[in-house]
Amino acid sequence: MTDFCNELHQLCSELPRYEYKFNVSDLPKNGIYIVFEKGEKAHNTDRIVRIGTHTGQNNLPVRLKEHFYNENKNRSIFRKNIGRAFIQNDKYLEIWNKDFIPKKNREQYANKINPKKQADIEQQVSDYIRKNISFVILPVENEKQRLALEAKIIGTVSLCKECFPSKKWLGLSSSKKNIRLSGLWQKQHLFSTSLNDEEIKILEKLVKK
Numbered sequence: 001m002t003d004f005c006n007e008l009h010q011l012c013s014e015l016p017r018y019e020y021k022f023n024v025s026d027l028p029k030n031g032i033y034i035v036f037e038k039g040e041k042a043h044n045t046d047r048i049v050r051i052g053t054h055t056g057q058n059n060l061p062v063r064l065k066e067h068f069y070n071e072n073k074n075r076s077i078f079r080k081n082i083g084r085a086f087i088q089n090d091k092y093l094e095i096w097n098k099d100f101i102p103k104k105n106r107e108q109y110a111n112k113i114n115p116k117k118q119a120d121i122e123q124q125v126s127d128y129i130r131k132n133i134s135f136v137i138l139p140v141e142n143e144k145q146r147l148a149l150e151a152k153i154i155g156t157v158s159l160c161k162e163c164f165p166s167k168k169w170l171g172l173s174s175s176k177k178n179i180r181l182s183g184l185w186q187k188q189h190l191f192s193t194s195l196n197d198e199e200i201k202i203l204e205k206l207v208k209k
Contacts, residue, residue: 009047016136020129029060030057030141033136034137037132039132047163071123073096073122079122081171084174086121092114155194158189
């Protein structure tokens with residue numbers, strides 16, 4: 001796993017890096033985004049801290065806007081997870097954890113939502129992401145291939161013995177054990193199946209397109 005993870009990190013270092021205020025029109029419309037965070041290092045380069053993709057064709061720019069621009073944790077599990085780390089000891093965490101997209105949840109918890117506190121947390125999350133997060137994109141047109149590669153990349157990084165967070169990594173304050181253990185801002189596909197030689201070659205071709 002370590003060798004494959006090292007190859008993955010080196011391949012990512014060859015790709016264009018995007019930060020906040022990226023031009024949406026510059027982004028591939030379909031692909032896997034791989035996230036880095038200031039202060040996090042592995043394999044003599046920046047450590048991968050999240051891997052994600054999108055469903056539906058041509059939706060990648062929209063997905064990334066939800067993380068960086070739209071202050072709504074209900075549309076971004078990445079934002080929700082960062083917020084959890086900021087308020088892990090706050091009683092409001094119970095409300096922050098709720099998904100308010102379903103109408104029944106909005107109605108059930110309406111009297112417990114604190115709009116100002118909600119907005120303050122969203123702003124704190126935005127500030128953190130915009131100052132500390134960058135990403136690269138592996139362009140993958142086929143949705144089935146995207147989802148399969150995403151799962152394998154997550155498995156590879158989470159299983160790697162050299163990819164561990166720094167002592168100052170915000171994710172260590174997460175209320176979610178798997179985030180703390182994996183060093184990744186996600187819960188799905190952790191500690192699963194690693195990339196193999198054939199899949200690494202596929203990634204190499206994607207990077208060199």
